[in-house]
Amino acid sequence: xxxxxxxxxxxxxxxxxxxxxxxxxxxxxxxxxxxxxxxxxxxxxxxxxxxxxxxxxxxxxxxxxxxxxxxxxxxxxxxxxxxxxxxxxxxxxxxxxxxxxxxxxxxxxxxxxxxxxxxxxxxxxxxxxxxxxxxxxxxxxxxxxxxxxxxxxxxxxxxxxxxxxxxxxxxxxxxxxxxxxxxxxxxxxxxxxxxxxxxxxxxxxxxxxxxxxxxxxxxxxxxxxxxxxxxxxxxxxxxxxxxxxxxxxxxxxxxxxxxxxxxxxxxxxxxxxxxxxxxxxxxxxxxxxxxxxxxxxxxxxxxxxxxxxxxxxxxxxxxxxxxxxxxxxxxxxxxxxxxxxxxxxxxxxxxxxxxxxxxxxxxxxxxxxxxxxxxxxxxxxxxxxxxxxxxxxxxxxxxxxxxxxxxxxxxxxxxxxxxxxxxxxxxxxxxxxxxxxxxxxxxxxxxxxxxxxxxxxxxxxxxxxxxxxxxxxxxxxxxxxxxxxxxxxxxxxxxx
Numbered sequence: 001x002x003x004x005x006x007x008x009x010x011x012x013x014x015x016x017x018x019x020x021x022x023x024x025x026x027x028x029x030x031x032x033x034x035x036x037x038x039x040x041x042x043x044x045x046x047x048x049x050x051x052x053x054x055x056x057x058x059x060x061x062x063x064x065x066x067x068x069x070x071x072x073x074x075x076x077x078x079x080x081x082x083x084x085x086x087x088x089x090x091x092x093x094x095x096x097x098x099x100x101x102x103x104x105x106x107x108x109x110x111x112x113x114x115x116x117x118x119x120x121x122x123x124x125x126x127x128x129x130x131x132x133x134x135x136x137x138x139x140x141x142x143x144x145x146x147x148x149x150x151x152x153x154x155x156x157x158x159x160x161x162x163x164x165x166x167x168x169x170x171x172x173x174x175x176x177x178x179x180x181x182x183x184x185x186x187x188x189x190x191x192x193x194x195x196x197x198x199x200x201x202x203x204x205x206x207x208x209x210x211x212x213x214x215x216x217x218x219x220x221x222x223x224x225x226x227x228x229x230x231x232x233x234x235x236x237x238x239x240x241x242x243x244x245x246x247x248x249x250x251x252x253x254x255x256x257x258x259x260x261x262x263x264x265x266x267x268x269x270x271x272x273x274x275x276x277x278x279x280x281x282x283x284x285x286x287x288x289x290x291x292x293x294x295x296x297x298x299x300x301x302x303x304x305x306x307x308x309x310x311x312x313x314x315x316x317x318x319x320x321x322x323x324x325x326x327x328x329x330x331x332x333x334x335x336x337x338x339x340x341x342x343x344x345x346x347x348x349x350x351x352x353x354x355x356x357x358x359x360x361x362x363x364x365x366x367x368x369x370x371x372x373x374x375x376x377x378x379x380x381x382x383x384x385x386x387x388x389x390x391x392x393x394x395x396x397x398x399x400x401x402x403x404x405x406x407x408x409x410x411x412x413x414x415x416x417x418x419x420x421x422x423x424x425x426x427x428x429x430x431x432x433x434x435x436x437x438x439x440x441x442x443x444x445x446x447x448x449x450x451x452x453x454x455x456x457x458x459x460x461x462x463x464x465x466x467x468x469x470x471x472x473x474x475x476x477x478x479x480x481x482x483x484x485x486x487x488x489x490x491x492x493x494x495x496x
Contacts, residue, residue, distance in 0.1 A: 046086045046093065048107035050100075052175060053082050058105070060361075061183060061190065065103035069096055083110055103186075104179035134219055137172035140164045141212040148209040162203075165212035169199060172219035189365045197368075198397040205387050207394075214398055242295050242314030243335055247279035248272070250323075262330040270324050272317045281333045282324035284309045289320035290489060296334055298425075301455075302490055319488045341428065367400040455494040 053059065059077050062084070066072055071092025076085040084107065088096055100107050144164040151157040169177075173195070180196025183189070195218055202211035249259045250269035261279040264270065272278055274289070290302035293315035302318050305311065311324050313333040330336065375393035379386050413430035420427050427433050462473040484495035 046088070047110045048084050048086065048097075049110040050082055050084055050105050050107050052105055052179070053077075053084070058179075061103050061179070061188060062100055062105065064186065064188060065099045066096060069099060072096060102182060104175075104182040104192075131223075133171050134216070134223060137168045137212075137216045137219065140168035140171070141209070141216040144168060144212045145209040162208050165203065165208035168212035169203070169215045173199065173215040176215070176218065176222075189368050191364070194364065194368065194397045194400075198394045201390060201394045205390055205394075207391060218398075240339065242277065243330070243333070244277045244279045264326055264330070266326055266329060268326045270326055272311075272322045272324065274317055274319055274321060276317055278311045278313055278315045278317060278324075280313050280326050280330060281328035282311050282326045284311060284322055284324050286323040287321050289322050290318040291322075292316040292318055296338070367397065371396045371400075455491050457494045 050058075050062075053062070062077075063075065066075065069088075069092060071089035072086070073089075074087040076087070078084070086093070086096060097107055141164075144161050147157060147161040147164065151161070176192050176195050180190075180192035180194075183193040184196065195215070199211045199215050202208070202214065243261065245261055246258050247261045247264050248256050248271045249264055250271065251257050256271055264280060269285070270279065270282060278291070284305055284307050286307065288304070288306040291305045291311065292302045293312055294300045295314050296312040305322065310327075311322070312335065313328075313330075314335040328334070371393040374396055375386075375390045378384050378389035378392065384392075413433060416433050417427055417430070420433075427436075460477065462476045464471060464476075481496055484492040487493075
């Protein structure tokens with residue numbers, strides 16, 4: 001349903017995707033480094049951006065790394081924005097950040113003054129440098145494969161091939177290795193640990209071309225997944241773009257001047273010209289116009305506004321110039337609260353996702369145990385060499401990587417929630433999106449909800465007044481068209 005313009009929707013629980021533990025409640029305000037979220041209903045705390053935190057497997061690693069740290073009161077993960085709010089004593093913050101870095105992650109303080117825009121502005125995108133690094137790694141891996149296949153089996157060529165493979169692994173897998181070694185050091189078995197063991201083992205037993213190619217392809221798969229997740233996360237950008245960045249504010253000396261919407265204070269006077277978007281919430285103090293506020297209230301027909309009426313940020317002023325008094329700052333407008341609720345909903349877990357999370361938490365160590373069994377038992381049960389058995393175990397680790405499995409559901413949920421929000425529909429979490437198939441009937445209170453939202457004249461009947469029967473129907477329609485042509489009102493446009 002469309003969100004009420006007066007009551008911000010209650011945010012859903014925030015968690016992530018992949019195998020994770022339930023997120024902690026929103027933390028209380030805490031001093032420390034970074035910036036605090038100012039969104040209503042948001043969990044206040046020291047907010048950090050962790051660019052490599054793609055899925056809840058990484059959330060679980062961070063939670064495990066911080067287990068037992070004194071002074072830590074709570075963690076609030078927003079994997080949809082790759083942010084972590086930490087509620088802790090100021091004295092404990094250095095120890096907490098050091099523990100996160102030892103786990104292979106790099107927390108960076110996040111300045112977030114307007115709901116949603118901080119996280120979206122930092123949305124992870126692999127730049128030209130990263131693409132070039134991956135392209136070089138793939139090229140080196142291919143060269144190592146060709147060298148191993150075509151070159152003579154001499155020491156010089158083997159050393160050259162190993163050097164090419166090692167360079168490819170370094171370029172493509174440094175981040176994976178760092179997180180994998182950190183996980184193994186803590187006795188944790190995750191996707192990065194599986195890849196680290198598989199690639200290292202393959203290199204040790206002399207399968208260095210395969211090790212290089214596996215790591216390069218894994219990095220490519222991670223890139224594709226990151227692009228898919230970012231595309232889903234960035235779908236909310238359409239909501240952010242609804243509110244303009246600037247506002248025309250009245251100055252103390254009476255002149256009107258453009259200013260950043262985020263800097264406009266309460267009770268400031270703002271002018272909205274015809275065709276412009278309303279920058280902030282406010283109350284009309286002068287002028288009259290029709291305002292399209294479908295993006296906030298779901299009402300598809302423009303609503304007439306005059307002195308004393310409420311305006312919402314992100315709505316469109318259709319016809320006349322309006323002057324309003326600001327009643328909410330940029331971080332507390334109705335649109336900002338809707339955006340925050342959507343971001344919170346993106347982090348909630350649907351029933352299918354919860355099942356996949358639990359499955360993956362068991363699946364990864366089971367696969368590792370099976371790989372060990374293959375390496376140890378195959379030489380005894382089947383007439384194969386130890387190196388061949390170890391090679392098959394490493395292949396099992398690679399092909400059984402659950403990354404694609406655990407990322408499919410959250411990407412789908414985030415995409416669905418953001419797509420609905422762009423159309424003025426707020427779904428408060430993946431659980432409601434997934435259970436929507438059980439709906440048997442829908443009651444709608446606005447015709448514009450299921451229509452185009454634009455009136456159209458489909459049939460006419462001319463009823464002459466008494467004593468005016470001499471006027472032809474064609475003449476009446478011509479007069480109606482001429483009169484309607486002087487107005488920009490939606491009904492007038494339909495008649496004209």
